[in-house]
Amino acid sequence: MAEKPFICGALEGFYGRPWRQDQRLQLFQWLKDWDGMNTYMYAPKDDLYHRSQWRDLYPNNNLNELKELIQSCQKNELGFIYSIAPGLDITYSSEYEWNRLVDKIEQIQNIGCQQFAILFDDIPSKLSDKDEQVYSSFAEAQANITNRLFDYFSDSNILFCPTVYCGQMANYDVSGNKYLIELGDQLNSNIGFFWTGPEVVSKDISVESIKELRRVIKRKPILWDNLHANDYDIRQIFFGPYMGRSLELKDELSGILSNPNCQFWANYNPLRTLSQYQITETDWCPKQAYTESSNEWIQYFGNTNISEEEIQLLGDCFYAPGSMGDIGIQMVESIQFIMNHPPEEWDSHCNTFKSFEKTLNSLCEKLMATTNRDLLYDFYLPLWELREETEFVSKWIEWKQSSKGEFISPELVPRRQGILYDIQKIVHKD
Secondary structure: OOOOOOEEEEEEOOOOOOOOHHHHHHHHHHHHHOOOOOEEEEOOOOOOOOOOOOOOOOOHHHHHHHHHHHHHHHHOOOEEEEEEOOOOOOOOOOHHHHHHHHHHHHHHHOOOOOEEEEEOOOOOOOOOHHHHOOOOOHHHHHHHHHHHHHHHOOOOEEEEEOOOOOOHHHOOOHHHOHHHHHHHHHOOOOOEEEEOOOOOOOOOEOHHHHHHHHHHHOOOOEEEEOOOOOOOOOOOOOOOOOOOEOHHHHHHOOEEEEOOOOOHHHHHHHHHHHHHHHHOOOOOOHHHHHHHHHHHHHHHOOOOOOOHHHHHHHHHHOOEOOEOOHHHHHHHHHHHHHHHOOHHHOOHHHHHHHHHHHHHHHHHHHHHOOOOHHHHHHHHHHHHHHHHHHHHHHHHHHHHHHOOOOOOOOOOOOOOOOHHHHHHHHHOOO
């Protein structure tokens, strides 16, 4: 059998408010315009009919929205994958449950969808008493129902997301994980297999780690890439490039779908640079791709006065998990130096800080006047928090240079309070 085309694109698979219909249509236009991108997967965790109420058919208004998405993907020559996540409470051995699952998929098939995914991520990892009488293991139950779907919907493409979907969940022993070994033996080899890498959010993914997985699951996996995901902490936001994956990694995969920021307008750079990664054959440079993408990104900010310097500052400060761009690194280093040395030693560090503060304030003022209000609201929380902290440092510098009295905090609002922060102070002392 000929190898299936490499799938690459966006996966709306996060927890939280799903994207709006108009945002998805904007996404499809981007994917169409970018070489290397060919797929969108519908999997918002908080679509009730996708997960919590998976047995229920979509009401007409919701179904019409899905139909519009499918038709838009077809018009833009993009693959549309509909996913269903019954794992929270399905009884695998029940024919009633099987019929509900088939009815639901047929409903979506009848509006034009030909690609489906069944997801068993983030669910209880123990079979019900009834299922334990039928199946010897969790893997057997999941493989059985997924294989039945593959056979029943023989004219459709079927993908599968396991419960153990990263190396961390296998206790970093992928080759010895019984669940994965059983799936490799029992799941039809034509069924696609999702994997997030060594971690749920993998900063780096090595070629060898995927080769090890391939030997166990007996197929090339599809990367469910959470590199830019932020649903685990929406105070974070990531504008940086696709990174931490070598070009050789693509040879070990059958596809890459990025599950990015919850905030739609934050995802231009993450997805644009994924498209550049996909079509690049040699000399992949995430930093260069990021710079080019950021310059394109400006057109969506709704204010033609915003400069490339300001866009670069925004992206460098909110880059990727555990990393910053050059401007962010320089800023943190300068503040660190200023706070730990006397004013007479500050020199260039103080100039770096003041330049940063000026550019940041200018960006915030221009964003307040943007006509793309959705973009403003997507960025508001992390950007204004950065501005507040910068203002605090600025006032501290003024006080230190004046050598007068005690420092009085310029904060107009108190530090965060409440049960969450009290618990964090106890639990995370370091």
